[in-house]
Amino acid sequence: MRVGVQAFLMLAAMLFALGLYGVLSKKATVQILMSLELMAIAVNINLVAMSRFVTPRTMDGWFFAVFSMVDSAAEIGLGLALVLAVFKRSNHSEVSDLSELKG
Amino acid sequence: MNWLVAIPLLPAIAFVGLIFLPRTWRNRTLWLPVGAMFGSLALSFVAFARVWPGGDALTSVRWDHPWMLGVIAGHPISLSLQMDAITAVMLVVISFVGTCVQVYSLAYMSKDEREGWYFAVLSLFTSAMLTLVLADNLLLVFAMWEMMGLCSYLLIGFWYELEAPRRASQKAFLTTRVGDLGFLFALAVIYVQPQHTWDITLVLGSVHSWAPGVATAVACGLLLAAMGKSAQVPLHVWLPDAMAGPTPASALIHAATMVAAGVYLVARTIDIFRAAPAVLMATLIIGAITALVGGVLACVQHDVKKVLAYSTISQLGLMFMALGAGSVMGAMFHLVTHAFFKSLLFLGAGVIIHSAHTQDMREMGGLRKHMPITWATVLIGSLALAGVVPFSGFFSKDEIISSLLAAHQYWAVAVVLLASGLTAFYMTRMYFRVFEGPEQTEHLHEGSPLMLMPMVALATITTFLGFGSVAFATFLGERGEWPAIPLVLASTAVAATGIGIGWWFYGRRSVVVNTQAYKRLFRPVYRALQEKLYFDHMYDRVFIWPYMALANVLAVFDRSAIDGVVNGVAKGWMLFSDSAAAFDRLIIDGAVNGLATLTKKTGTLLRSLQTGKLQGYQRLVLSAVVLFMLYLVIYVVVKGA
Numbered sequence: 001m002r003v004g005v006q007a008f009l010m011l012a013a014m015l016f017a018l019g020l021y022g023v024l025s026k027k028a029t030v031q032i033l034m035s036l037e038l039m040a041i042a043v044n045i046n047l048v049a050m051s052r053f054v055t056p057r058t059m060d061g062w063f064f065a066v067f068s069m070v071d072s073a074a075e076i077g078l079g080l081a082l083v084l085a086v087f088k089r090s091n092h093s094e095v096s097d098l099s100e101l102k103g
Numbered sequence: 104m105n106w107l108v109a110i111p112l113l114p115a116i117a118f119v120g121l122i123f124l125p126r127t128w129r130n131r132t133l134w135l136p137v138g139a140m141f142g143s144l145a146l147s148f149v150a151f152a153r154v155w156p157g158g159d160a161l162t163s164v165r166w167d168h169p170w171m172l173g174v175i176a177g178h179p180i181s182l183s184l185q186m187d188a189i190t191a192v193m194l195v196v197i198s199f200v201g202t203c204v205q206v207y208s209l210a211y212m213s214k215d216e217r218e219g220w221y222f223a224v225l226s227l228f229t230s231a232m233l234t235l236v237l238a239d240n241l242l243l244v245f246a247m248w249e250m251m252g253l254c255s256y257l258l259i260g261f262w263y264e265l266e267a268p269r270r271a272s273q274k275a276f277l278t279t280r281v282g283d284l285g286f287l288f289a290l291a292v293i294y295v296q297p298q299h300t301w302d303i304t305l306v307l308g309s310v311h312s313w314a315p316g317v318a319t320a321v322a323c324g325l326l327l328a329a330m331g332k333s334a335q336v337p338l339h340v341w342l343p344d345a346m347a348g349p350t351p352a353s354a355l356i357h358a359a360t361m362v363a364a365g366v367y368l369v370a371r372t373i374d375i376f377r378a379a380p381a382v383l384m385a386t387l388i389i390g391a392i393t394a395l396v397g398g399v400l401a402c403v404q405h406d407v408k409k410v411l412a413y414s415t416i417s418q419l420g421l422m423f424m425a426l427g428a429g430s431v432m433g434a435m436f437h438l439v440t441h442a443f444f445k446s447l448l449f450l451g452a453g454v455i456i457h458s459a460h461t462q463d464m465r466e467m468g469g470l471r472k473h474m475p476i477t478w479a480t481v482l483i484g485s486l487a488l489a490g491v492v493p494f495s496g497f498f499s500k501d502e503i504i505s506s507l508l509a510a511h512q513y514w515a516v517a518v519v520l521l522a523s524g525l526t527a528f529y530m531t532r533m534y535f536r537v538f539e540g541p542e543q544t545e546h547l548h549e550g551s552p553l554m555l556m557p558m559v560a561l562a563t564i565t566t567f568l569g570f571g572s573v574a575f576a577t578f579l580g581e582r583g584e585w586p587a588i589p590l591v592l593a594s595t596a597v598a599a600t601g602i603g604i605g606w607w608f609y610g611r612r613s614v615v616v617n618t619q620a621y622k623r624l625f626r627p628v629y630r631a632l633q634e635k636l637y638f639d640h641m642y643d644r645v646f647i648w649p650y651m652a653l654a655n656v657l658a659v660f661d662r663s664a665i666d667g668v669v670n671g672v673a674k675g676w677m678l679f680s681d682s683a684a685a686f687d688r689l690i691i692d693g694a695v696n697g698l699a700t701l702t703k704k705t706g707t708l709l710r711s712l713q714t715g716k717l718q719g720y721q722r723l724v725l726s727a728v729v730l731f732m733l734y735l736v737i738y739v740v741v742k743g744a
Contacts, residue, residue: 024718098715100715102714102715102716
């Protein structure tokens with residue numbers, strides 16, 4: 001069977017929705033970061049899929065996906081560093097407790 | 104520069120020198136004014152000697168500097184000094200009496216802490232009078248006239264801590280000021296004449312070319328001025344009150360300066376008066392009234408200085424009568440003799456007051472034994488004033504009578520004789536009250552030598568001056584004669600009668616006349632005399648009361664109308680500002696506060712969004728994105744459809 005662009009877009013959308021759900025509902029900061037990764041992966045799948053099916057002759061989407069992955073890696077590194085800093089400070093990393101900026 | 108300038112300039116320099124010194128130094132530099140006066144006196148004698156053979160002007164000192172003095176309507180004003188026989192006589196009299204008064208004052212005022220100021224004003228006063236007689240220009244005369252008004256004000260009010268001198272000085276200043284209006288009027292009329300000058304020689308020379316009535320107007324103005332300065336009825340009221348000043352200053356005012364200025368002015372401008380016979384007649388009548396009023400009022404005064412003051416008024420009246428008869432010689436000679444014996448009497452009164460510590464004659468008596476020199480000199484002065492034969496007053500009074508006879512004013516002769524009789528009476532009264540009778544005060548003592556020396560000098564002159572009457576007349580360019588025998592007998596009889604009545608009332612040892620009984624007998628007359636013939640009351644009623652009433656009305660008007668308007672405006676303004684404040688509070692502040700409240704409410708509302716929960720924000724963002732996408736989809740669908 002031939003897999004079309006819609007399948008990839010569906011997969012990406014599902015992954016994005018999963019990630020979004022995770023971001024909005026998880027308490028643990030690490031879980032939220034993982035969900036963010038899911039969303040980023042969904043975006044990368046979209047990029048690669050669009051590149052493959054819409055502009056097969058150029059590799060723009062590929063490269064952009066690679067950049068995006070590197071970016072995600074850096075982002076995760078930074079995010080984990082923040083989590084560690086928060087954990088060091090208050091001995092937990094639940095995002096619901098980080099509410100010092102309440103108005 | 105002519106040396107004549109130095110005569111008035113020396114005392115003026117003394118004045119300027121004194122006023123810039125601090126008070127203590129001023130009191131220690133009294134040699135300056137006295138020395139200046141002696142200098143003036145010496146120069147006056149020199150000037151007199153230069154004019155002596157008689158007649159015309161000796162020198163003219165002119166300053167023709169129009170750029171200095173100003174130009175009126177294209178005609179430059181030049182001031183000048185001139186010197187003729189009348190001036191020479193006046194110079195000697197003024198500087199002599201001035202010197203006597205200053206020497207006397209050295210002792211009289213020695214205990215006063217403002218002695219230096221007194222001497223400064225005295226110098227300025229003398230200087231002004233000397234300039235006045237030297238001036239050949241009516242403008243300069245007027246300036247000096249006013250200067251003397253100021254000096255008399257300062258001297259009369261010298262003890263300004265006391266109520267009476269203060270009021271007296273104001274009265275003198277204001278009363279003479281009424282006369283000054285006449286002077287100003289005359290000056291204006293003279294200046295609009297074709298020759299446009301105030302130069303006395305030119306003015307007198309052009310009198311005959313004046314339009315009819317002009318001479319009368321000018322003479323009226325000058326007469327009014329002279330009446331104010333020389334204390335003629337009805338402007339005489341200031342002179343008795345002026346006794347509130349220091350006694351030597353009174354001597355100066357009554358003899359050499361001030362009151363002599365009026366007589367001098369009329370004598371100087373007699374040609375204008377001759378061109379206006381009606382005014383000349385008015386001068387005679389005013390002089391007659393003044394002579395009688397002054398003489399009568401002098402009879403009822405108890406204050407020794409006031410007796411002398413009213414006697415001065417009376418004698419000035421005699422001088423005006425002589426002027427009214429057109430006799431400059433008669434007026435001037437009486438002015439001169441009067442200057443000497445009246446200053447002598449005032450200086451004597453000063454010694455008496457110093458010794459008896461009172462001015463009231465009723466509290467004096469028996470002073471003869473304690474102060475022989477004062478007694479002798481005052482007696483000479485009194486006899487001269489009363490017109491007793493060998494003394495100077497006799498000759499000058501006879502001169503006046505002769506001139507009146509020559510003018511055929513026989514009623515005026517009667518007035519002069521009556522006034523002489525009155526003079527003899529009140530001087531006898533004063534003499535007996537002060538020097539004879541029982542002693543009433545203790546510690547009587549003679550005056551100091553500094554006070555007695557000037558008096559002796561004046562008494563000597565008073566004794567012998569009368570014999571110079573013929574020489575005096577020749578000097579003034581008139582023909583002098585010795586008094587006729589019937590005239591001598593008549594005036595001597597009058598004087599003797601006056602003295603006799605005075606003796607009968609006050610002098611007899613054996614019988615003491617009960618004067619109270621006579622006072623009761625002539626009660627209405629006596630009352631009128633005591634009230635100074637109601638002149639002051641009249642001025643009160645005619646001028647002061649209406650003035651006060653007007654002032655009260657104006658004050659009410661001021662309070663109700665002017666203040667009302669001002670207060671009304673203020674109230675209106677307050678009302679306006681109140682409403683403005685309300686507007687400010689309600690509208691402006693309301694807007695500002697309302698905005699603030701609105702902002703605050705909005706802030707409170709919005710702040711509830713800031714939950715601090717990370718995922719809350721994410722949900723918000725998500726819902727916003729969803730809504731936006733929903734909108735996009737719907738938009739696209741609708742648009743697409």
